[in-house]
Every structure is written in C-alpha cells, then in structure tokens.
Amino acid sequence: MKRTLALTGNESAAEAMRQINPDVVAAYPITPQTELMHAFTQLVADGAVKTEMILVESEHSAMSACVGAAAAGVRVMTATSANGLALMWEIVYIAASLRLPLVMAVVNRALSGPINIHCDHSDSMGCRDSGWIQLYGENPQEVYDNMLQAVRIAEHPDVLLPVMPTYDGFIISHTLERVDVIGDDEASAFVGEPKPRFSLLDIDRPVTYGPLDLQDYYFEHKKQQAEAMKRAKEVVREVGEEYGARTGRAYGFFDAYRTEDAEQIILCLGSAAGTAKAVADELRDGGRKVGVLKLRMFRPFPAEELARAIGHARSIAVLDRAEGFNGVGGPVCPEVKAALYKAGGADVFNYVYGLGGRDLGPDLIRSVFDDLEAGRADPREAIHLGVRS
Amino acid sequence: MAEERGWREIPIGGLILEAGNAERYVTGGWRTYRPQVDKDVCIDCLQCWLLCPDMCINVEDGRMTGYDYAHCKGCGICERICPVHAIRMILESEAPGGADEGGCWRSGKKRAPKKGAGGGGRTA
Numbered sequence A: 001m002k003r004t005l006a007l008t009g010n011e012s013a014a015e016a017m018r019q020i021n022p023d024v025v026a027a028y029p030i031t032p033q034t035e036l037m038h039a040f041t042q043l044v045a046d047g048a049v050k051t052e053m054i055l056v057e058s059e060h061s062a063m064s065a066c067v068g069a070a071a072a073g074v075r076v077m078t079a080t081s082a083n084g085l086a087l088m089w090e091i092v093y094i095a096a097s098l099r100l101p102l103v104m105a106v107v108n109r110a111l112s113g114p115i116n117i118h119c120d121h122s123d124s125m126g127c128r129d130s131g132w133i134q135l136y137g138e139n140p141q142e143v144y145d146n147m148l149q150a151v152r153i154a155e156h157p158d159v160l161l162p163v164m165p166t167y168d169g170f171i172i173s174h175t176l177e178r179v180d181v182i183g184d185d186e187a188s189a190f191v192g193e194p195k196p197r198f199s200l201l202d203i204d205r206p207v208t209y210g211p212l213d214l215q216d217y218y219f220e221h222k223k224q225q226a227e228a229m230k231r232a233k234e235v236v237r238e239v240g241e242e243y244g245a246r247t248g249r250a251y252g253f254f255d256a257y258r259t260e261d262a263e264q265i266i267l268c269l270g271s272a273a274g275t276a277k278a279v280a281d282e283l284r285d286g287g288r289k290v291g292v293l294k295l296r297m298f299r300p301f302p303a304e305e306l307a308r309a310i311g312h313a314r315s316i317a318v319l320d321r322a323e324g325f326n327g328v329g330g331p332v333c334p335e336v337k338a339a340l341y342k343a344g345g346a347d348v349f350n351y352v353y354g355l356g357g358r359d360l361g362p363d364l365i366r367s368v369f370d371d372l373e374a375g376r377a378d379p380r381e382a383i384h385l386g387v388r389s
Numbered sequence B: 001m002a003e004e005r006g007w008r009e010i011p012i013g014g015l016i017l018e019a020g021n022a023e024r025y026v027t028g029g030w031r032t033y034r035p036q037v038d039k040d041v042c043i044d045c046l047q048c049w050l051l052c053p054d055m056c057i058n059v060e061d062g063r064m065t066g067y068d069y070a071h072c073k074g075c076g077i078c079e080r081i082c083p084v085h086a087i088r089m090i091l092e093s094e095a096p097g098g099a100d101e102g103g104c105w106r107s108g109k110k111r112a113p114k115k116g117a118g119g120g121g122r123t124a
C-alpha cells in the first residue's frame, strides 16, 4: 500500500533499504551519512529486516566486506560520505572491476581539507572514473526512488556494475520533505530476488575472484567493463520507465525543465536544481526564455541525449559543485562541452559553486541567467560563484 | 599463453571458473633461493609440508621426498620451520645442476618437475 511520509533524505534512504531488505550491509559511520546508518541499524536491531549488519573498523573494511559478501552471491548495500569514500578508494575500484552489483548511497560532503562536513560533490566526483554508475538525487523523494532503482540496475545481467545513488549532505540528507513510498510487497516485487551468476560459497562450482591479470587479459576485462557501462544506459532507461509505470514517477537520464525553447539553460546536479527551477519559473513569468537541465545520471554520461536536449540553446551555464583543480573549472563542464562539440552553437560557461556547503540562493542563480543573457561570462575559465573577492 | 581469447569470450571481472588451475601457472622462476633437504637429518615430521604456502613439498608414503621446484618460490618458510635444520637455502645461481634443474628456467624455457624426483637428496 502506498504511503505518504515526512522523511529526511537519510530516513528516505533507510526506508528504501528497509524495503529492499539486503542480505548484508557493512558500514562505518560518517557525517552526514550517520543518520542513515542509525536508522538502518535500528531496523536491524528491531528485526524489521533480515540483514546481516557488519559493523566494521573503517570504510576500507566496509567496502572490503561488501565485496566479499557480494562475491558470495548475496545482495549487499552500504553508505558513506567524503573522507569515508576516500578511505574506501582502493576497494571502490575493485568492486567495479570484479563486476559486483553493490549499491552504495553517497551522501555528498566536501572532501577534506580543511575539514568540512557540509555539502559539495568533491567526494563522488572524485570517483567518477571508478566504474560505478552514479545517480544524483534532487530531494528525499528521488533518494528513495533512486535507491530502489539502483538495485535493479546494478543486478541486471547486462550491467553487473555497482551503483552509487548520491544526495546532497544536510541540504537533502537532513531536510524533512514529503516522500511517497510504495508498499512493501510492491517494492520487493520491483527489486526482485538477487540472481547471482557465481557464488564463492558454491563448492560445486568453484570460482576464483581477483586473480592476477596482466598484459594478456587485463585490457579485455577493462573492455568488458566499458561495454557494460554503455549497456547500463539502456537498463537505466528501462528501469526508470518501469518504475514510472508502477509509481507514476518515471526517471530518465536527466530532467529537462522548460528547456525546449530556452535560449539560456543552467545545467546542474542535485539539490541546486530545485532552486534553479524556481528561478527559471520566475524569469519565465517575466518573459525570459530560460530552462534548467538537471542531470540525474552522470555515469554513464548521456552525451548524445544531452546534446539533443540542450544543443539548441544560445548559452549554457554548467554548475559544478566541485573544483577540478585543473586550472579551468569543475568536472561536469568539460564533459558537457565534449557532448556539445558536434552539436554546434551553444556557448558553454562553467560556474563552480557551493563548495563546503556554501549556500546557492535564488540571487546567485538569477545572476547566472543574467550573465548568460548579457554575454558577460568568461568562456575560458570557471567563475567561482558566491566566493568573496 | 597458448590461446588468447577476445573480450566477448572470457568470463567477466577476471573470474576463473575452474578449480585447481593455479598449478598451470609455473612460478618457480621467481625463486632467488632454492631450498635443499638433507634426508639423512630429516625426521619426516612433515611440518614443512604443512606450512609451505605453495604446496611444494613432495610427500610419498608419509615421507618428505623433496620439492616441486616448478612452483616453489623460495620463501624459506620450510627452512625456518624444520625442527632439525634439515633444510637450507642456497642461491639459485649456485644450485647444483644449474638454474634449469628441477623446473626452474631462464630465457622462457619451462620444464615440469620430474615426477617424484623432487630436488632433494643430499646436498654436496
């Protein structure tokens, strides 16, 4: 039975995990993910899930335990943030390379230092090339929806890659919002039973995970991974559509908001999209042709679809919530520019904003649309939006 | 590598779907030091057989008969554990019969160990 609940992003993720009822969760607490794990371990303690909860001594161990459990053929989930994700680093790549369909919520937080517990995307953007699928959620509703879909996407036989649903620390993780949840039976029917191809525990069909892989076969295994990432696009689409048919909330690669005839478009990920859409509405009321492209799926990168959706605009501002320290800007913008390379006309500008939880209010968004319209932005390097001069 | 297959034909993730395949990977060439046993001193307690991480101690009828040099990596654990000091490690380059003896190879030449021959026997 459907219910409407008031949940924070973390509670919303925990509610999805309750319904998914994973076999194993191994996790270590870190702000702002901590409340998600509080809520979930309470469910374990109450017997509301059958999950084997492994409390580990570090995130490196958390991801290692997840890899082991997934190789044993069960459904595995975890969650982390920022420095916790950084400590997992080595095993994050191994999970993807071993083609283990883990799901890990990443509650976005600035990566130290200086130490900061608030939101930016430097943690998940840092592992954008680790072989994980990345889905960025805008609000607690999307957190819940992405968590359920992530399981299906990861375990799809055409994919078998880990999935990282992310959401903005504090801004989403600690904000109470309305969330529509589907019934427990519906949720379990949607995610289905895990059907592992191999299990380390199957002594009749023994299998070796993680052997040495040198010049002769490593490249072939990387090719397989690259192809799986390409196939994941279709699966993300299918799962998003099926989820829509069941719940009324369909998902794709991105959400194109009033972009069809837009001359100026802001492209962003996560919670910033809500503010951007509100500002776009206001400017539309004043007769300006503006729109917002909220990118949900950053990995795999939907280059062609994106070019079709926004290539017609006169100018585009890509908002990056992470600094790339490459001398030109953040990590999302170069990919958007590459996607638009053959699409022609649009001028693309990069804005780095919100580092360490710095607020992105409507005024700043308005200033970006104004820059775009007046042709004031510098195309050569990123503008640091909201930094004091 | 006998046959090199394409990316579509191999298991994903570098998985190996067959048990006991490590035997085909001849690792003896990694060895710097070669263990040698003095069977006059050895009391066949088989502690070396228990502890060898590469299962390279040959045993027949409950007796330690020598080494599988095709896989022994020369770690020296057997020498350390032997309670009667029957094992010593000698430099591969100074091994009797040269480096090719008993499954060690140079310049890509591979040789399987002779069955039951081990590499043991009295050292000179």
Ligand code: SF4
Residues within 6 Å of the ligand: B037, B041, B042, B043, B044, B045, B046, B047, B048, B049, B064, B081, B082, B083, B084, B085, B086, B087
């Ligand atoms: S440990 Fe020493 S005494 Fe025991 S079986 Fe091995 S070589 Fe012989």
Ligand code: SF4
Residues within 6 Å of the ligand: B035, B051, B052, B053, B054, B055, B056, B057, B067, B071, B072, B073, B074, B075, B076, B077, B078, B079
């Ligand atoms: S040296 Fe090491 S690998 Fe070789 S036989 Fe002794 S214990 Fe085994």
